Amino acid sequence: MSVSTASAADTQGGGRGHRPPPGRGRRDHRMTARRRDAVAGYLFVAPQLLGWAAFVGWPVVAVVWYSLHSWNLLAGTFDWAGLANYRQLAHDPALGAVLRATLFFSVGLVVLNLALALLLAVLLNQRLRGTAVFRTIFFSPVVVSLVAWAIVSGTLLQGTGGINALLSKVGITGPNWLHEPGAALIAVIVTQTIKNVGLNMVLFLAALQGVPEELYEAAALDGASRWRTFWRITFPLITPTVLLTSIITVVGSLQVFAPIQVLTAGGPGNSTNVLVYDLYKQGFVAHDLSYASTLGVLLFVIVLALTAIQWQMRKKWVVNE
Amino acid sequence: MSSKSESGKSNQDRANHRSRALSLPRWAKIALYALMTVLAIPFLFPTWWMVTASLSPANDIYSQSPKLFPTHPLWSDYKQVFELQPFAHQYVNSLYIAVLVTAGTMAVSALSGYAFARIRFPGADALFFVVLTGMLVPAEVTIVPLFRMVQSLGLINTHWPLIIIPIFGAPSVLGTFVMRQFFLALPAELEEAGRLDGLGRFGLFRSIALPLARPALAAVAIFTFLRTWDSYLEPLVYLSAKDKFTLPLALTQYTDAYGGNIWNIQLAATTLTVLPVLAVFIIAQRQFVAGLAQTGLKG
Numbered sequence: 001m002s003v004s005t006a007s008a009a010d011t012q013g014g015g016r017g018h019r020p021p022p023g024r025g026r027r028d029h030r031m032t033a034r035r036r037d038a039v040a041g042y043l044f045v046a047p048q049l050l051g052w053a054a055f056v057g058w059p060v061v062a063v064v065w066y067s068l069h070s071w072n073l074l075a076g077t078f079d080w081a082g083l084a085n086y087r088q089l090a091h092d093p094a095l096g097a098v099l100r101a102t103l104f105f106s107v108g109l110v111v112l113n114l115a116l117a118l119l120l121a122v123l124l125n126q127r128l129r130g131t132a133v134f135r136t137i138f139f140s141p142v143v144v145s146l147v148a149w150a151i152v153s154g155t156l157l158q159g160t161g162g163i164n165a166l167l168s169k170v171g172i173t174g175p176n177w178l179h180e181p182g183a184a185l186i187a188v189i190v191t192q193t194i195k196n197v198g199l200n201m202v203l204f205l206a207a208l209q210g211v212p213e214e215l216y217e218a219a220a221l222d223g224a225s226r227w228r229t230f231w232r233i234t235f236p237l238i239t240p241t242v243l244l245t246s247i248i249t250v251v252g253s254l255q256v257f258a259p260i261q262v263l264t265a266g267g268p269g270n271s272t273n274v275l276v277y278d279l280y281k282q283g284f285v286a287h288d289l290s291y292a293s294t295l296g297v298l299l300f301v302i303v304l305a306l307t308a309i310q311w312q313m314r315k316k317w318v319v320n321e
Numbered sequence: 322m323s324s325k326s327e328s329g330k331s332n333q334d335r336a337n338h339r340s341r342a343l344s345l346p347r348w349a350k351i352a353l354y355a356l357m358t359v360l361a362i363p364f365l366f367p368t369w370w371m372v373t374a375s376l377s378p379a380n381d382i383y384s385q386s387p388k389l390f391p392t393h394p395l396w397s398d399y400k401q402v403f404e405l406q407p408f409a410h411q412y413v414n415s416l417y418i419a420v421l422v423t424a425g426t427m428a429v430s431a432l433s434g435y436a437f438a439r440i441r442f443p444g445a446d447a448l449f450f451v452v453l454t455g456m457l458v459p460a461e462v463t464i465v466p467l468f469r470m471v472q473s474l475g476l477i478n479t480h481w482p483l484i485i486i487p488i489f490g491a492p493s494v495l496g497t498f499v500m501r502q503f504f505l506a507l508p509a510e511l512e513e514a515g516r517l518d519g520l521g522r523f524g525l526f527r528s529i530a531l532p533l534a535r536p537a538l539a540a541v542a543i544f545t546f547l548r549t550w551d552s553y554l555e556p557l558v559y560l561s562a563k564d565k566f567t568l569p570l571a572l573t574q575y576t577d578a579y580g581g582n583i584w585n586i587q588l589a590a591t592t593l594t595v596l597p598v599l600a601v602f603i604i605a606q607r608q609f610v611a612g613l614a615q616t617g618l619k620g
Binding site: 041126127130138141144194251254258279284 | 345350353354356357360361363364365366367368370371374428429430432433435436437440441442443445448451452454455457458459460461462463464465466467468469470486488489490491493494497521522523526547550551553554557558568569570572573582584587588591594595598599602603606607610613614615
């Protein structure tokens with residue numbers, strides 16, 4: 001900053017040491033305007049940057065630092081442990097189950113969520129009366145808080161709850177959803193999907209409405225079937241939105257916490273004990289903050305890797321305009 | 322001028338074409354309505370059931386044939402909601418935290434979104450990239466260090482971490498991204514006029530750019546409010562006294578001596594938290610959905 005002031009002053013040959021008076025010369029004037037702009041720019045972004053440093057940057061460094069220590073809250077000790085936590089992680093008898101639950105949950109949620117969101121968006125994009133009402137219905141769970149939705153779903157998913165009552169009406173004996181390993185995972189996935197699918201649906205709907213009508217007309221003139229038209233014309237044009245929603249949904253699926261806590265608390269066994277829930281239990285129930293930090297590092301690495309993979313793969317299937 | 326009217330005309334044509342080229346046969350329409358109606362059941366039923374069950378005797382919740390309409394609505398569960406916990410107090414906590422976080426996030430992300438889009442300053446692109454990384458850091462990754470930070474500042478069991486961290490930390494980054502996308506699309510001429518009138522940077526931002534950014538601000542406000550209203554892990558970690566709790570946390574506290582859920586009271590409490598938000602949404606749903614769609618459109 002000071003360098004640029006000095007050089008500006010030098011080129012003018014005057015105002016040594018103090019600010020040149022306004023309107024002195026054209027170049028001088030421009031320099032101060034630019035400098036004033038730069039100051040304004042830094043001031044404008046300062047709250048966000050300082051917040052980032054304090055609440056994102058530093059904590060990410062700290063979580064790695066904590067994971068390399070052995071931390072006893074009760075004794076108040078904080079000792080260097082090297083990779084001991086990571087060795088513990090590798091030998092954690094529950095880790096296999098946790099990663100399996102995380103993988104199944106994420107894959108199930110992402111596939112179900114994106115497929116359903118796309119189906120609903122396509123249905124709502126038809127020229128039909130009353131689609132606004134259906135759009136409101138499909139979107140409404142989004143505004144219900146996650147815990148509220150999970151509590152209501154929890155009562156419905158009891159062995160003698162509403163879901164099984166409905167199933168028994170069509171002659172199906174439903175499982176005790178939240179107490180059987182496979183069923184519990186499916187129940188949480190479906191609960192979470194219905195709660196949130198409206199968001200992706202709206203994004204898809206916005207993308208679908210951006211597809212130029214002429215393309216559909218051309219396809220109709222060529223006698224292309226609706227199915228073919230969708231996969232050859234519509235889908236390629238909305239791939240940027242598919243990429244965006246899939247990244248959001250994948251990252252979001254790894255963060256699911258409230259429904260797990262409310263519906264199953266990770267059980268039965270470890271069948272719904274996803275990584276985030278395990279992290280919470282290790283850190284804030286078992287008070288092992290350094291091991292929880294190690295799980296945090298693992299979660300971070302997984303999120304970064306998945307996002308990087310998706311970003312790389314976009315070249316293969318995302319159609320740019 | 323002429324090109325403008327031409328494009329308007331072709332839009333008209335397009336609309337006409339659309340209805341002709343893409344209109345569906347009658348049987349297909351019926352099939353689509355049937356499909357949408359079936360699909361709507363899992364979206365509607367839980368909310369409906371929440372209200373009816375909260376008005377029914379506790380035994381009915383476990384009965385094999387849930388009643389779709391309570392025959393004799395019972396209001397006693399609603400009375401209990403307020404007797405077992407400082408529920409009104411918790412409601413106010415949730416409301417004021419969500420309002421403060423929403424207002425703060427709008428301010429922080431509008432300012433930095435504007436600067437990243439329209440002010441040239443050294444390192445702007447690099448700094449924007451740095452800020453964006455906040456979107457890739459799940460809250461759970463940073464919860465242990467943030468918990469320690471809050472603890473060492475003596476702010477455990479206060480609302481400060483629930484207000485300050487989301488406004489300035491990772492959650493507001495999405496807002497900054499949305500605001501930047503919006504301000505990038507704003508024509509430069511608008512600001513030139515203001516500049517000639519002698520407005521400084523803050524003046525340009527405040528009196529020219531910000532009023533035009535209403536749709537983007539609305540979108541930021543909506544998703545910030547919903548996310549804060551939904552927030553569960555952070556209150557769970559930072560708060561310990563019931564009178565400090567926010568609603569999602571409060572809802573899980575209606576348990577008996579053995580930790581079992583008292584479902585009927587829980588459903589009544591849940592109804593009380595859901596219905597106001599749902600009502601606002603149904604009234605304002607057009608703007609609501611359009612606002613959220615816009616955040617994705619420009620991504």
